Amino acid sequence: MPDVIPENSVGLVQPQTLHFDQPLQLSCGRTLDQYDLVVETYGTLNEDASNAILICHALSGNHHVAGYHSMEDSKPGWWDSAIGPGKVIDTKRFFVIGVNNLGGCHGSTGPNQINPETGKPFGPDFPIVTVDDWVESQARLADYFGIQQFAAIIGGSLGGMQALQWSINYPDRLRHCMVIAAAPRLSAQNIAFNEVARQAITQDPQFFDGHYYEQDTVPRVGLMLARMLGHITYLSDDGMRNKFGRELRSGKINFDFTPQFEVESYLRYQGERFSTAFDANTYLLMTKALDYFDPAALYNHDLAAALKKAKANFMVISFTSDWRFAPERSREIVDALVAADKSVSYAEIDAHQGHDAFLIPIPRYLDVFGAYMERVIADTPSLNTQTEEV
Amino acid sequence: MRADLDLIKDWIKPQSRVLDLCCGEGELMHYLQTNKQVKGYGLEIGHDNITECIRKGVNVIEKDIEEGLASIQDNTFDSVIMTQAIQIMMRPDEILDEMLRIGRECIVTFPNFGHWRARGYLAFRGKMPVSKFLPYTWYNTPNTHFCTFKDFERLCVERNIFIMDRTVVDHEHQHRWWIHLWPNMLGEIAIYRITK
Numbered sequence: 014m015p016d017v018i019p020e021n022s023v024g025l026v027q028p029q030t031l032h033f034d035q036p037l038q039l040s041c042g043r044t045l046d047q048y049d050l051v052v053e054t055y056g057t058l059n060e061d062a063s064n065a066i067l068i069c070h071a072l073s074g075n076h077h078v079a080g081y082h083s084m085e086d087s088k089p090g091w092w093d094s095a096i097g098p099g100k101v102i103d104t105k106r107f108f109v110i111g112v113n114n115l116g117g118c119h120g121s122t123g124p125n126q127i128n129p130e131t132g133k134p135f136g137p138d139f140p141i142v143t144v145d146d147w148v149e150s151q152a153r154l155a156d157y158f159g160i161q162q163f164a165a166i167i168g169g170s171l172g173g174m175q176a177l178q179w180s181i182n183y184p185d186r187l188r189h190c191m192v193i194a195a196a197p198r199l200s201a202q203n204i205a206f207n208e209v210a211r212q213a214i215t216q217d218p219q220f221f222d223g224h225y226y227e228q229d230t231v232p233r234v235g236l237m238l239a240r241m242l243g244h245i246t247y248l249s250d251d252g253m254r255n256k257f258g259r260e261l262r263s264g265k266i267n268f269d270f271t272p273q274f275e276v277e278s279y280l281r282y283q284g285e286r287f288s289t290a291f292d293a294n295t296y297l298l299m300t301k302a303l304d305y306f307d308p309a310a311l312y313n314h315d316l317a318a319a320l321k322k323a324k325a326n327f328m329v330i331s332f333t334s335d336w337r338f339a340p341e342r343s344r345e346i347v348d349a350l351v352a353a354d355k356s357v358s359y360a361e362i363d364a365h366q367g368h369d370a371f372l373i374p375i376p377r378y379l380d381v382f383g384a385y386m387e388r389v390i391a392d393t394p395s396l397n398t399q400t401e402e403v
Numbered sequence: 404m405r406a407d408l409d410l411i412k413d414w415i416k417p418q419s420r421v422l423d424l425c426c427g428e429g430e431l432m433h434y435l436q437t438n439k440q441v442k443g444y445g446l447e448i449g450h451d452n453i454t455e456c457i458r459k460g461v462n463v464i465e466k467d468i469e470e471g472l473a474s475i476q477d478n479t480f481d482s483v484i485m486t487q488a489i490q491i492m493m494r495p496d497e498i499l500d501e502m503l504r505i506g507r508e509c510i511v512t513f514p515n516f517g518h519w520r521a522r523g524y525l526a527f528r529g530k531m532p533v534s535k536f537l538p539y540t541w542y543n544t545p546n547t548h549f550c551t552f553k554d555f556e557r558l559c560v561e562r563n564i565f566i567m568d569r570t571v572v573d574h575e576h577q578h579r580w581w582i583h584l585w586p587n588m589l590g591e592i593a594i595y596r597i598t599k
Contacts, residue, residue, distance in 0.1 A: 348474045358457050359464045377450055384457040
């Protein structure tokens with residue numbers, strides 16, 4: 014809770030809900046006749062709409078990327094460390110858009126929203142959405158703002174996958190593509206973790222086959238277990254050792270099954286907090302979008318062939334202790350981009366925070382990020398004339 | 404501009420694809436991008452160098468060459484360049500093979516251990532040469548594989564590597580007419596342009 018809003022914060026922000034009534038054909042074969050997208054924007058779109066940056070969120074993210082909704086907020090948006098006046102994504106120069114993806118649970122059309130056709134929540138009837146579908150809906154969002162070409166599309170983890178997909182689906186609509194802590198597709202191990210998470214949710218007696226809204230309950234335990242499992246994969250062995258070690262909460266072993274190690278109570282706390290703030294059906298959808306992401310599949314599993322038509326300049330970043338999407342996975346993307354003769358830079362950041370590192374302001378990460386953003390600025394002519402005037 | 408880079412640039416064709424191994428701050432790539440419209444990448448492991456490359460607009464890939472270049476396909480590049488680094492590699496011969504696999508031509512520069520000053524140092528002082536140009540002592544030098552021009556050319560013969568061009572200069576990268584009288588004795592730095 015900030016007493017005063019820090020100077021480099023975008024400050025108090027308000028989401029807005031945009032309605033789209035052009036039907037959206039989804040990868041699964043179904044169609045969304047109409048839908049809402051909740052967005053937040055920071056900074057000012059310039060006259061030629063050339064300074065826009067789209068931030069794509071990861072599994073549990075949303076449109077609230079930076080700033081505060083009220084002075085009572087305990088935390089700012091999920092990527093506040095990177096976005097704000099004078100920060101690496103400088104809102105004095107760029108118009109930044111955060112969007113809650115379709116199927117999300119923070120106001121965009123998704124399982125916890127009312128289906129206008131039935132008057133009841135979509136629940137488990139909400140169609141499976143894919144990264145492709147998100148890119149399509151985000152492209153319409155760009156149309157709404159009159160943005161023909163983004164200065165950059167940036168995302169970490171599942172967000173990085175959306176940025177990558179953008180470069181393939183709409184080569185002319187982005188100049189720069191930042192793919193952080195991502196992978197060109199999930200491994201069997203990644204999918205396995207997702208499946209355990211899904212089982213935890215769907216086996217919860219309070220799940221009611223996804224119709225828990227009508228029962229006025231939520232599969233709290235299932236969602237908590239899913240989050241606890243996920244959380245382990247976001248941290249690293251070293252990171253957990255540094256943060257918790259084998260510390261005991263009361264200093265002694267109790268010889269019972271209550272949480273005694275710090276790491277146990279931490280995971281329970283994280284899981285419980287998440288289980289009241291997130292929607293179980295959305296969690297299922299997001300993990301499926303991850304599992305199905307595979308842009309090379311249409312190109313005979315040749316990622317370089319998939320990326321052949323991309324025109325953006327790429328910056329790929331990975332973190333040494335990330336084992337969810339390890340540096341090798343980012344290198345697969347880089348190798349494919351090199352094979353496809355694309356403009357790409359790659360940095361591998363030393364970090365002990367595991368997959369979560371992409372959200373943490375690690376000095377070298379910010380150095381690389383900031384240096385790349387200078388390039389994005391240099392490639393945005395209207396920003397350069399502005400700088401000269403200042 | 405570094406004088407050795409100045410010598411190399413004439414061997415790079417406009418609009419070609421270039422890979423610069425151990426690219427440092429990306430000076431050469433930046434020059435080639437700006438003046439010869441080349442496309443390509445630098446490989447580098449130094450953190451500050453990488454940031455500087457990115458800032459300059461040079462595409463840089465964080466990669467330890469010692470771990471191999473196997474992820475790069477055959478003949479991906481028109482030219483592969485390695486300046487003043489072949490002597491610090493664990494296996495210079497394997498790196499050369501790899502460079503020639505991924506590039507049609509390679510440009511390699513390295514210091515000549517057969518230079519008269521190095522020979523004299525060892526011959527008269529009985530110690531491994533230390534100079535302003537090669538300031539390390541034997542136990543802390545990154546230069547684990549020193550060679551002379553003759554050594555390098557013998558390796559080229561053994562491996563069927565064709566030497567397209569060779570320039571021998573002094574430590575300021577200046578041509579001196581007298582170096583060519585006895586390059587392996589008088590030259591301090593060699594710049595080779597090789598192919599298979």
